[in-house]
Amino acid sequence: MIGKVHHINFLVRDLDAAVVRWERVLGMPVARYDRLAGRGVVAARFRVGETWIVLVQPTRADSVPGRHLEAHGEGFFLLSLGVDSLDEEIARIGEGSFAGPVRSGAEGWQVRDLQAALLDGAQLQLTEENPA
Numbered sequence: 001m002i003g004k005v006h007h008i009n010f011l012v013r014d015l016d017a018a019v020v021r022w023e024r025v026l027g028m029p030v031a032r033y034d035r036l037a038g039r040g041v042v043a044a045r046f047r048v049g050e051t052w053i054v055l056v057q058p059t060r061a062d063s064v065p066g067r068h069l070e071a072h073g074e075g076f077f078l079l080s081l082g083v084d085s086l087d088e089e090i091a092r093i094g095e096g097s098f099a100g101p102v103r104s105g106a107e108g109w110q111v112r113d114l115q116a117a118l119l120d121g122a123q124l125q126l127t128e129e130n131p132a
């Protein structure tokens with residue numbers, strides 16, 4: 001079951017500079033930094049209620065975030081919805097609705113991207129925070 005907005009990703013070219021701006025606007029310090037080598041990014045996270053605001057700086061131009069940044073510039077990248085069971089949601093929605101395999105995210109999160117064409121071009125993914 002989809003239960004919440006898990007995280008919202010924003011692409012940035014300079015993570016350090018972006019963190020300073022977001023700290024000022026949100027009125028809170030960054031909660032943590034992550035390096036996801038397999039995804040080709042470094043990230044900074046802010047906890048706003050139950051939702052993570054994630055600033056993502058690609059470290060490789062050939063990564064999905066790197067290509068998206070090059071094509072679309074800085075700003076909103078994707079919305080991730082929190083689910084109780086990724087396997088159940090994949091079965092409910094249908095395997096053909098997803099782009100690529102399940103992959104590991106920060107803190108062992110399991111994530112799966114939906115095909116953008118399914119939702120009018122929206123970059124949407126599902127995240128299971130504590131897989132069994």
